[in-house]
Amino acid sequence: NNSSQLSSLPLHILLYVNGVYYIFYFLATLAMIIYKSQVFSYPDEFLAPDLAVLFLMAILEVPRLYLGFKGNLTEAEAPLGLSLGLTVGSVLLCVYLLLWQSYVLWADVLLNAVLLAAYGLESGLKVTAIAAFVS
Amino acid sequence: LCRGDSQLCSQKAAVYSLDVEANPPERIFQLIDQVNPSIFCIHATNYEQALYLKSPEIPTAENFDHLLDKFGGASFSAEPDSWNLDTDAQNPPEANETSRYEYGVPVQTEDAFLRLPSPVVSSWCSDANPAGFLVNQATKCIRSVSVEKCDSIQALSMLFYINSSILASVFQVNITVQSIVVQSLNGMRTLLSSSEVLRLPMVLDELCINAVLAVNYHITHTDTGEIIEAAAAFVLGAISREALSIEQSFEISFTQENTQPVPLSGNPGYVVGLPVRAGFQPQGYPFPAAFLFASLALSSNIHSQLTILHSTSTQDCLAAQGARAPVLFGYNMISGCKLRITAAMKCQPLAQTLLDVLKGQSFPEYVASFGNSQAQDVLDWVPITQLHISEQMISHTLQSSCQIPVSLGIEVKWTKYGSLVNPQARIVNVTATITSTTLKQLPSGREKIIPITSSVVFTDISSPAEPSYKAWPTINIKLPFDFFYPFV
Numbered sequence: 001n002n003s004s005q006l007s008s009l010p011l012h013i014l015l016y017v018n019g020v021y022y023i024f025y026f027l028a029t030l031a032m033i034i035y036k037s038q039v040f041s042y043p044d045e046f047l048a049p050d051l052a053v054l055f056l057m058a059i060l061e062v063p064r065l066y067l068g069f070k071g072n073l074t075e076a077e078a079p080l081g082l083s084l085g086l087t088v089g090s091v092l093l094c095v096y097l098l099l100w101q102s103y104v105l106w107a108d109v110l111l112n113a114v115l116l117a118a119y120g121l122e123s124g125l126k127v128t129a130i131a132a133f134v135s
Numbered sequence: 136l137c138r139g140d141s142q143l144c145s146q147k148a149a150v151y152s153l154d155v156e157a158n159p160p161e162r163i164f165q166l167i168d169q170v171n172p173s174i175f176c177i178h179a180t181n182y183e184q185a186l187y188l189k190s191p192e193i194p195t196a197e198n199f200d201h202l203l204d205k206f207g208g209a210s211f212s213a214e215p216d217s218w219n220l221d222t223d224a225q226n227p228p229e230a231n232e233t234s235r236y237e238y239g240v241p242v243q244t245e246d247a248f249l250r251l252p253s254p255v256v257s258s259w260c261s262d263a264n265p266a267g268f269l270v271n272q273a274t275k276c277i278r279s280v281s282v283e284k285c286d287s288i289q290a291l292s293m294l295f296y297i298n299s300s301i302l303a304s305v306f307q308v309n310i311t312v313q314s315i316v317v318q319s320l321n322g323m324r325t326l327l328s329s330s331e332v333l334r335l336p337m338v339l340d341e342l343c344i345n346a347v348l349a350v351n352y353h354i355t356h357t358d359t360g361e362i363i364e365a366a367a368a369f370v371l372g373a374i375s376r377e378a379l380s381i382e383q384s385f386e387i388s389f390t391q392e393n394t395q396p397v398p399l400s401g402n403p404g405y406v407v408g409l410p411v412r413a414g415f416q417p418q419g420y421p422f423p424a425a426f427l428f429a430s431l432a433l434s435s436n437i438h439s440q441l442t443i444l445h446s447t448s449t450q451d452c453l454a455a456q457g458a459r460a461p462v463l464f465g466y467n468m469i470s471g472c473k474l475r476i477t478a479a480m481k482c483q484p485l486a487q488t489l490l491d492v493l494k495g496q497s498f499p500e501y502v503a504s505f506g507n508s509q510a511q512d513v514l515d516w517v518p519i520t521q522l523h524i525s526e527q528m529i530s531h532t533l534q535s536s537c538q539i540p541v542s543l544g545i546e547v548k549w550t551k552y553g554s555l556v557n558p559q560a561r562i563v564n565v566t567a568t569i570t571s572t573t574l575k576q577l578p579s580g581r582e583k584i585i586p587i588t589s590s591v592v593f594t595d596i597s598s599p600a601e602p603s604y605k606a607w608p609t610i611n612i613k614l615p616f617d618f619f620y621p622f623v
Contacts, residue, residue: 032175035175046182099179100181101181102180102181102182103177103180103182104177104178104179104180104181105174105175105176105177105178106144106173106174106175106176106177106178107174107175108178109178110174
């Protein structure tokens with residue numbers, strides 16, 4: 001392990017994989033919501049919150065990943081800290097989609113569980129990286 | 136079973152199976168978790184109404200308008216409003232309960248219903264008979280009275296019949312007194328000029344005067360079923376001391392506003408036995424004006440009906456004096472009289488007289504095609520086609536050209552109109568055929584008697600039922616199950 005480089009490679013890889021996986025996750029969840037609205041009865045006032053949460057998560061994901069990359073590469077703890085904060089928000093939204101959606105399909109459970117696992121792992125790596133940068 | 140059930144990832148199921156190994160075979164019951172292995176099975180729902188089928192609302196009078204608004208258009212949302220979790224049921228608008236009446240519904244008043252006393256089991260009056268909306272009724276019943284207590288018997292006083300007001304839309308309609316007729320002991324009736332004064336029964340000289348003998352209610356309503364006016368016409372009479380009971384008669388009639396109260400001959404199709412309605416087209420007006428001649432006693436008004444000659448006992452045409460009988464729908468009629476011709480009779484006046492005898496004073500030009508046709512609807516009236524047939528006696532064509540009508544045949548062609556389940560009779564064509572014959576000049580002193588006939592025939596020209604498509608016969612060939620006996 002090269003001691004002059006503080007940036008975390010696993011974090012970078014994880015962030016990259018997270019980005020790719022998130023695109024797949026967003027499209028799959030959107031498609032499933034559309035499927036659910038056609039197959040089951042999904043009145044508008046239950047559909048709107050679910051869609052809003054999904055889009056909010058997508059909007060949050062972009063700065064979160066960007067800040068994560070930037071913080072990790074420039075070895076600055078501020079962007080990484082901000083990214084950690086956004087990750088907390090994303091985790092909450094992901095938990096909503098896992099537990100409190102109107103219809104939670106088995107595929108939903110899988111996707112959200114994987115995403116949660118990725119977020120958890122990322123958070124751990126970010127904390128480690130911040131600790132490395134600060135000290 | 137709702138589709139959500141089969142899409143759940145795991146649900147409890149009861150499985151019954153038969154264990155044939157055991158003796159006797161026994162039934163095994165197991166409660167298992169039925170798993171749906173699809174990736175898209177429902178793991179959980181947070182939306183409790185998702186998995187239940189909601190039973191649809193049955194339309195009633197209260198929610199019909201609401202349901203029509205929601206579902207009556209070209210498209211509607213699949214989610215009914217009540218799946219929004221506020222479960223306030225739509226309260227039916229109570230205020231409009233009494234605004235619109237339907238046929239047969241009792242007319243409501245402040246305290247109960249508009250009463251039309253009528254005989255129930257026996258001939259004694261029962262005051263609990265409500266008057267139904269649009270049901271024209273006339274009843275007669277007997278009430279027991281005593282002259283001493285006549286001012287305390289409620290049913291003998293005018294107040295009993297007019298004191299409650301009828302509930303209609305947002306206001307109440309008071310029953311006004313239209314007219315008062317006083318009947319004396321010997322039966323003579325006098326119409327009082329002022330009908331504002333209420334006359335209550337009282338004892339006078341061993342008689343009870345101002346006792347109600349007849350009440351005629353006239354209710355005016357709009358075409359949407361709201362009552363706007365109510366009037367009562369009374370016949371008051373005197374009861375003598377010896378009388379223990381009097382006969383009271385009651386009538387109620389409903390008139391639509393801005394129309395003449397004409398008795399319908401059917402609604403809309405003609406009812407068998409009711410008179411065929413007819414009318415004229417007055418000069419200059421392009422529509423039949425049967426109702427210009429109408430009055431309240433229209434059943435006896437021959438101007439608005441198709442009539443034929445009514446046979447009299449004397450059978451003498453010239454002495455018939457215009458006795459006519461109304462043509463009733465569906466009843467073929469034939470009538471006639473005998474004409475005695477003497478040598479002194481002139482041809483032309485005789486022909487004119489016979490035409491009057493056959494056709495009557497005012498033979499109509501149009502006949503209503505439906506029993507409830509209004510005068511304003513021009514297309515609902517059928518013109519009467521008049522034909523003249525003359526029977527020429529061939530050998531005498533050159534001698535005399537005196538043609539006298541001897542028979543009138545009215546043929547009414549009608550058809551069934553409307554739904555197959557409830558066909559309505561509609562008059563399509565009316566043809567009046569006058570048959571004339573030549574009148575030979577008689578030698579003086581001789582008489583001849585000619586029969587004159589008039590008839591009405593009703594012909595049903597409805598198109599016959601069309602045969603429906605029959606199914607092709609199926610060939611059902613099966614070999615007996617033991618056909619290949621030795622081998623199977």
